[in-house]
Amino acid sequence: MTSSLGSADLVVVGAGIVGLAHAVDAVARGLSVAVVERDGHATGASVRNFGHGCVTAQSGEALEYALDARTAWIKLAKEAGFWLRDTGTVLIARAEDELAVLAEFQAERGDQVVLLSRDEVTARVPAGPGVAGGAWFPLDLRVDAREAAHALASWLAAQGVRFHWNTTVLALEPGLIGTSRGEITAGKTVVAVGHNVDRHFPGLAEDSGVHRCALHMLRVADPHRREIDPAVLTGFSMLRYDGFAACPSLPAVQARLTAESSPLVEIGMNLMFTQRPDGDLTIGDTHAYATTLDPFNADELDRHILAETARLLGVPRLTVRERWRGVYAAADRPFLNASPMPGVRVVAVTSGIGMTTALGLAPRVLDDLLDT
Known part of the structure; x- marks a missing residue:
C-alpha cells in the first residue's frame, strides 16, 4: 500500500539554493510548502561554491535577478541568522588592457563600479607585484x-515548510509526486535539481542543451593572515562573466591572456578567491563540460590554481586544507525555466550563478506558475 505524505500548495524537488529560493518566496505568499530532497542535506553546488553574490559582473536578466537576490540575501541573513558580509568585490587589474576594460565598465555602470589605483587596491586586498590598479x-x-x-x-x-530528507522522487505527474517514502499531492510543483534535470526529464535536458560543468576548487590557509572583506576577481574573471562582454577592450584581454597563459585559458581558469569566516581562503577555479563527467580529478588543474593564486598573492606557496570538485548545470543560456507538464516547472540556473541569482529568479517563476 502506498503511504501518503500529505499535500502542499507547492512541492519543491531539490533543497539546493534554487529550490530553497522557491520555498522562501512561496512562504512569503502564504502558501503551504513541502520540499523533497534525496540527500540528508544540501551537498551539491549550493555548498561547494565561493559564497559570492557576484552581482555587478552580470548582465541582462541575470543582473535583474542578482539585484533582487542581493536584497533578499541581506533580509534573510538577519531573519535566519547566518553570516553575510556586504563588502563588495575588488577586481585586481594586472595589465593596461584590463584597466581599459574597467574604465569602459565604469562608464556603463556608473556608481556600481569604483575605479581604484594600485595603492587603493593593495590597501583593500593582499596582492603581489604587478598590480596596475583595479x-x-x-x-x-x-x-x-x-x-x-x-x-x-x-x-x-521553522516557518512551517515540511522537509522530506533522504527521499527520492520516483515519479512526477500533474498534482502528484511519487517518492521512496510515499505520495505527495501537489497544487504546483517546482523541480530544482540542478544538473540532474536529465534524471527526471532526459528529453527536456537534451532539447535544452543542459550538461554538466565540473570545476576544481581548494581551501587554503591565508598566507597573509589578514582580514579580507571583499571577494577578489582578476582579469581571467573578465572572460567568464557576461557583464564585461560589451566592453570594447575585452578582446585585447582575451588575446593577451591566451598568448601569455594559453593552458590557463584552455582549462577555463577563473582566478578568484573569497575569505571564509575562519580566515581561510576559498580559491579556484577551472571549468570542464560534459553530459557525463569522468570521475577522475587531474592534479595538474589544482597545481595551476595553486601556482596562479600564490603569484596573485605574492607568496611562494600555499598550504592546502581541502580540495573538492564542484558540479553545476550548464547550457548555452543562463537559466532553464520549462513546463514539461501542466502545473510542473523545471528550473535551473545553467550558468554557475545560482547563489547570485536564485532568490531573484524564484519570484518570477512563481508569478507565472501560480497564474497558469
Missing part, C-alpha cells in the same frame, strides 16, 4: 556557502 564593485556580497543553505532550510522549517 575596481571595487560595492553591490557584491559574501555568505558562507557551507552554512547558508543549511541555515535557510532550518529557518524555512
